[in-house]
Amino acid sequence: MNMSPKSFLFLFLFLFSLAFTYGQEGLPRLRISENQRFMITEDCEPFFWMADTAWELFHRCDREEAAFYLKKRAEQGFNVVQAVALAEIDGLQSPNPYGETPLIGLDPRQPNPAYFSHVDKVVEMAAAEGIYIALLPTWGDKVFTHSWGKGPEVFTEENARSFGKWIGNRYKDQSNIIWVIGGDRNPREGTSDVAIWRALAAGIVEGTGGQDKALMTFHPQPAGPGGSSNWFHNDEWLDFNMHQTGHCANQPTYQKISYDYNLQPVKPTLDGEPLYEDHPNCFNAKELGYSLPEDIRRIMYWNVFAGAFGQTYGCHDVWQMYTTDREGINGPLRPWKVALDLPMANQMKHLKNLMLSRPFLTRIPAPEMIPANQEDNTDFVIATRDSEGSYAMVYFPTGQSKAVNCKPLNSRLLKVTWYDPRTGNQIDAGIISKAPSNTFVPPSSGGKGHDWVLILDAV
Structure with missing residues (x-):
């Protein structure tokens, strides 16, 4: 086709304007589902929270590094990144790659626009990759x-509300923001901690223009019996609960998810900081070594099958954006760009894909399907199912056979499939007749690392 230079220029500008307009379109806003158990988009599509922990993203990464990180995580299937504005690692006094610190004179009433212009760009880059930012306005120090973190302690009720209003207003038009109050701190009794966090939340609500425009939670330290629910479950601003189940391998994390799941009023819950990949087990690498993929994977499936609406992943090298020319915190093993391809970072998507492969918003925990008494150890088998009886999923952490009560499923015949959480591959195991107690033998056994998901579909 022959085209004059003027026509070619017109076509180029037209296509460029289309690309620019497309790039500026925001992600659909997220909200809580009608049954208060899950997160959905404003278009009512199910949203499985698959997050990575990148606490130092805004503080330590320049734009080229941030783009590299976000592109990689998007390719791996992540749809949420947890990051902090006033960061953990000397975030108030150590500048970002452009020489800027976030507060003028360490005053929360005077945010530095030059620092936040970089945050703006990273938030926009995330949206372009299909990623939501779970934004912590500040780290808890x-x-x-306390005994870790450099602080300094700069927040009062008054300036927390002021800062919340400012940052809420700044990002009120960014549809890919989820607000996370807290930052690895549990409120202390007899102090103003709770009041300060509530003031920060109130400021964000005011700045964004209303509670319905500020999807929000709280990130605690490990706690019990709940996480954020211990202090804020009845607060209107807390839309969903978040746990930090911590960095030890052998914990019955499903108990904490179950605790929140059974609270009133009903609110969604998830684990926002589990055992990280490449993390010293219980912070004791010398005696306990480093985390293993099979431990991380087990915790994730336990949590989701217990009723969580999603799951956060973390890597010890990545959250701190470790490089060999930086002093590492708690013994990171490799530079963050190398760590982006560790096994569990590439296996997370299999959990998300599995949960979205069946009706999502009617899914419930199904402890009644595992009738035998079980010890709270690595062999603990856990089930989830559709409340309408169309399917069930059972997670076998160590490949041990188990009797399953199939009565909740609504057909006489059941299609049996084994799902490999390491690869996402499926094994067709045929059709069986439903019985009050069917015993299932996973494709492999032998302890940790031989985990399988049994899928039962009513036919």
């Missing part, structure tokens, strides 16, 4: 430094 700016409220309570």
Whole structure:
């Protein structure tokens, strides 16, 4: 086709304007489902929270590094990144790659626009990759430094509300923001901690223009019996609960998810900081070694099958954006760009894909399907199912056979499939007749690493 230079220029500008307009379109906003158990888009599509922990993203990464990180995580299937504005690692006084610190004179009433212009760009880049930012306005050491973190403690009720209003207003038009109050701190009794966090949340609500425009939670330290629910479950601003189940391998994390799941009023719940990949087990690498993929994977499936609406992943090298020319915190093993391809970072998507492969918004925990008494150890088998009886899934952590009560499923015949959580591959195991107690033998056994998901579909 022959085209004059003027026509070619017109076509080029037209196509460029289309590309620019497309790039500027925001992600659909997220909200809580009608049954208060899950997260959905404003278009009512199910949203499985598959998050990575990149606490230092805004503080330590320049735009080229941030783009590299976000592109990689998007390719791996992640749809949420948890990051902090006033970061953990000397975030108030150590500048970002452009020489900027976030507050003028360490005053929360005077945010530095030059610092936040970089945050703006990273938030926009995330949206372009289909990623939501779970944004912590501040790490908790700016409220309570305790024995770790450099602080300084700069927040009061008054300036927390002021800062919340400012940052809420700044990002009110960004549809890919989820707000996370807290930052690895549990409120202390007899202090103003709870009041400060509530003031920050109130400021964000005011800045964004209303509670319905500020999807929000709270990130605690490990706690019990709940996480954020211990202090804020009845607060209107808390839309969903979040746990930090911590960095030890052998914990019955499903108990904490179950605790939140059974609270009133009903709110969604998830584990926002589990055992990280490449993390010293219980912070004791010398005696306990480093985390293993099979431990991380087990915790994730336990949590989701217990009723969580999604799951956060973390890597010890990545959250701190470790490089060999930086002092590492708690013994990172490799530079963050190398760590992006560790096994569990590439296996997370199999959990998300599995959960979205069947009706999502009617899914419930199904402890009644495992009738035998079980010890709280690595062999613990856990089930989830459709409340309408169309399917069930049972997670076998170590490949041990188990009797399953199939009565909740609504057909006489059941299609049996084994799902490999390491690869996402499926094995067709045929059709069986439903019985009050069917015993199932996974494709392999032998302890940790031989985990399988049994899928039962009513036919």
